Amino acid sequence: MKKLAVVLVLAGLYVPPAAGLETRFLGFYRVEFPSYRESIFNPENEAVRAMELTSGPHWSFTQYAGLMFKALSLDWRIEASLQAAKSPGGRWTSDVTFHQVSVQKDFGGRFSVLAGRSIQRWGTGYAFNPTDFAAPAKAIKDPENREMREVGRDLVKLEYFGDSFSVALCGLAPLAGETGGWRPALRAYANIGHVDLTGVVLARPGKSWLWGGNFAVAIGAGLELHGEIALQKGSEEAYHPAALGATELYAADPVGSMKAGDGKTYVQALLGFHNTFAGNVFWVSEIYHRGQGYSASEWNGVLGYLDFLSGQKALVPDELVLANRLWCLRVFSANGSMRNYWMNHLRVPLARKGGLSVTQLLNLADGGMVLIPEASWTAGNRFTFYGKSSIFLGGGRSEFGSFFQSSAWEAGLRVIL
Amino acid sequence: MSEVMRLPSLAGDRPMRNRSALLRAFVVAAVLLGTAALQAASIGASSSPQAAVGESASLLNRIDAFRTPYKEFLVRVRLTSRIGARIDETALFDAYISGPEKSLIVAREHANKGMKLLYIREDMWIHLPDTRRPLRITPMQRLMGEASNGDIARVSLTEDYTAVDQGPAVEEATDCRKILLTAARESAPYARIILYVRASDFRSVKAEFYLPSGKRYKTARYEEYKPLEGRMVLTRMTIEDDLQRDRTTTMEYLAFEKKTIPARYFNKNGLVDLNILQP
Numbered sequence: 125m126k127k128l129a130v131v132l133v134l135a136g137l138y139v140p141p142a143a144g145l146e147t148r149f150l151g152f153y154r155v156e157f158p159s160y161r162e163s164i165f166n167p168e169n170e171a172v173r174a175m176e177l178t179s180g181p182h183w184s185f186t187q188y189a190g191l192m193f194k195a196l197s198l199d200w201r202i203e204a205s206l207q208a209a210k211s212p213g214g215r216w217t218s219d220v221t222f223h224q225v226s227v228q229k230d231f232g233g234r235f236s237v238l239a240g241r242s243i244q245r246w247g248t249g250y251a252f253n254p255t256d257f258a259a260p261a262k263a264i265k266d267p268e269n270r271e272m273r274e275v276g277r278d279l280v281k282l283e284y285f286g287d288s289f290s291v292a293l294c295g296l297a298p299l300a301g302e303t304g305g306w307r308p309a310l311r312a313y314a315n316i317g318h319v320d321l322t323g324v325v326l327a328r329p330g331k332s333w334l335w336g337g338n339f340a341v342a343i344g345a346g347l348e349l350h351g352e353i354a355l356q357k358g359s360e361e362a363y364h365p366a367a368l369g370a371t372e373l374y375a376a377d378p379v380g381s382m383k384a385g386d387g388k389t390y391v392q393a394l395l396g397f398h399n400t401f402a403g404n405v406f407w408v409s410e411i412y413h414r415g416q417g418y419s420a421s422e423w424n425g426v427l428g429y430l431d432f433l434s435g436q437k438a439l440v441p442d443e444l445v446l447a448n449r450l451w452c453l454r455v456f457s458a459n460g461s462m463r464n465y466w467m468n469h470l471r472v473p474l475a476r477k478g479g480l481s482v483t484q485l486l487n488l489a490d491g492g493m494v495l496i497p498e499a500s501w502t503a504g505n506r507f508t509f510y511g512k513s514s515i516f517l518g519g520g521r522s523e524f525g526s527f528f529q530s531s532a533w534e535a536g537l538r539v540i541l
Numbered sequence: 542m543s544e545v546m547r548l549p550s551l552a553g554d555r556p557m558r559n560r561s562a563l564l565r566a567f568v569v570a571a572v573l574l575g576t577a578a579l580q581a582a583s584i585g586a587s588s589s590p591q592a593a594v595g596e597s598a599s600l601l602n603r604i605d606a607f608r609t610p611y612k613e614f615l616v617r618v619r620l621t622s623r624i625g626a627r628i629d630e631t632a633l634f635d636a637y638i639s640g641p642e643k644s645l646i647v648a649r650e651h652a653n654k655g656m657k658l659l660y661i662r663e664d665m666w667i668h669l670p671d672t673r674r675p676l677r678i679t680p681m682q683r684l685m686g687e688a689s690n691g692d693i694a695r696v697s698l699t700e701d702y703t704a705v706d707q708g709p710a711v712e713e714a715t716d717c718r719k720i721l722l723t724a725a726r727e728s729a730p731y732a733r734i735i736l737y738v739r740a741s742d743f744r745s746v747k748a749e750f751y752l753p754s755g756k757r758y759k760t761a762r763y764e765e766y767k768p769l770e771g772r773m774v775l776t777r778m779t780i781e782d783d784l785q786r787d788r789t790t791t792m793e794y795l796a797f798e799k800k801t802i803p804a805r806y807f808n809k810n811g812l813v814d815l816n817i818l819q820p
Binding site: 144145146148190192193194199200201226228230232233234236238242243244245246247248259268269270272274283285286287288289290292311313315318320340341342348350400 | 654655661662663664665669670671672673674676677678801802803804805807808809810811813814816818819
């Protein structure tokens with residue numbers, strides 16, 4: 125796809141824009157200080173040392189450019205970023221990312237064809253979107269993608285727009301590591317009785333189909349309700365065997381999608397609302413269920429396995445114990461590994477130039493949580509300074525309390541160039 | 542296009558400060574243009590067979606005819622908010638209007654460039670370029686906080702209100718007719734509006750907007766009309782906050798363009814991939 129993106133970019137730039145050019149240039153400059161702690165996954169900090177994680181400043185400078193123009197009777201969209209990053213003790217590294225590179229053609233005002241890399245958000249949730257079959261998962265630290273880190277999916281989309289409905293047929297290119305050909309997906313949307321209703325389905329070669337639906341409705345002066353549900357047979361998530369009670373040492377990575385063929389229906393669902401109060405105070409609250417996640421007993425199975433590993437240290441080489449411990453770390457996921465969560469996000473503007481916000485992700489099974497407070501201040505029209513942290517709280521055997529990272533503090537500057 | 546409807550230079554304009562400011566200004570534009578759309582649709586509409594309804598509709602048609610030149614069109618709008626004499630913020634929008642119930646507003650400047658607000662009947666969505674998805678908001682959300690300026694202009698006269706001519710009055714040194722607008726449905730932002738229109742031709746001179754409590758909330762003055770294709774259209778109005786009297790917002794309709802607007806523009810899913818370049 126990178127080659128295709130380059131070709132599209134060059135083609136787009138080679139052809140002089142026939143009708144207008146809109147640009148958007150942004151800069152994101154930040155430094156992050158992660159902190160680590162001993163935990164059941166990281167006794168004596170051995171996992172952190174093995175992964176060569178450091179708590180010093182991690183620098184990151186990103187220049188983002190977005191271009192939109194018309195050429196050859198097509199609508200072009202190119203969004204790319206150049207990032208330079210440096211970890212303590214490491215060298216500067218750089219990377220170019222094509223977030224979106226697409227061409228689009230309208231036919232008669234109601235038909236549209238889009239091809240290329242595109243971010244297609246179908247869900248209605250704020251932090252989680254079970255029905256976003258064609259979009260990247262959101263990051264709990266930045267679900268609104270303010271730092272433009274999201275990368276689109278390679279696809280072709282045909283869409284018909286009616287007066288209060290639309291139907292989109294997509295072909296999704298396989299993701300890296302996926303086998304099989306293109307995946308057809310369908311999204312049907314209608315506004316019925318002032319309620320946005322969407323149904324989605326994704327056919328996956330050699331796997332069960334994904335089915336889903338979502339809704340959103342606005343009520344009264346400032347309230348919006350939304351919900352999503354997605355169903356699939358079997359789960360392709362990678363699990364540690366200890367979740368199912370296995371207790372042995374492994375010579376190779378044992379983590380795998382052991383539930384893919386179990387025939388069970390796995391449900392992801394979300395129900396939430398957002399409300400705007402006086403003074404533009406904004407509150408989002410969502411309950412999120414991810415059936416594919418570790419249950420409390422499965423989680424305890426993994427913790428029991430870690431206890432077992434500790435007992436093996438005197439019996440087998442340290443390297444084998446360490447390798448097995450590191451494989452256990454794969455149970456963690458950026459947006460939660462278990463099944464039931466409650467997310468809250470509160471944003472309070474300050475004096476029209478600043479703002480305070482806090483995001484909380486609470487694990488309903490064990491009471492652990494992630495807190496993400498942020499303060500920002502805008503200077504002039506182009507500069508926004510901010511400070512943000514991610515704090516992992518909970519008991520030593522809870523999901524977030526046992527995470528080897530205790531917090532990460534970040535300071536940054538967002539610039540409109 | 543009339544000679545008075547030229548796109549102005551944007552040099553020297555003071556940009557908006559933040560997203561909430563944009564939303565506020567967005568709402569102002571949406572509301573005003575939503576009103577305009579309704580007015581547009583009302584042009585040429587036939588009288589209702591029911592006398593009272595017919596009188597009301599006829600009245601609103603005459604009032605509205607000054608604000609919208611076409612049924613489907615693009616209009617560029619400049620908003621300037623002031624605190625006292627000081628300009629607090631400005632914003633520039635392109636508004637695509639189709640009939641009485643559909644409008645799409647696109648922010649054209651600064652940090653919020655590319656933001657879109659879609660308003661269809663009573664439903665409203667905002668699309669932020671970063672989030673990539675339309676966010677459902679309530680039409681009344683604009684009433685929150687400082688966003689209230691926009692509500693005044695959003696008032697959908699022909700859809701939301703019934704009109705009764707209450708007789709002559711003098712306002713702004715002009716012989717007027719006093720028109721009482723009463724909410725015809727629950728979603729109407731205001732229980733009551735008193736609108737003063739020039740007696741000779743029924744063009745708007747001043748409007749007073751009232752909260753359900755009966756308190757006067759805003760006052761709008763319709764300050765400037767210019768010729769466009771043989772008719773006069775409203776080109777500037779100023780809204781005064783009656784609760785914070787030093788705060789005003791001026792809306793200038795900078796340019797009108799008759800336009801056939803694709804249906805895709807008025808579908809919330811169409812917003813995501815919509816590349817609407819500046820005309």
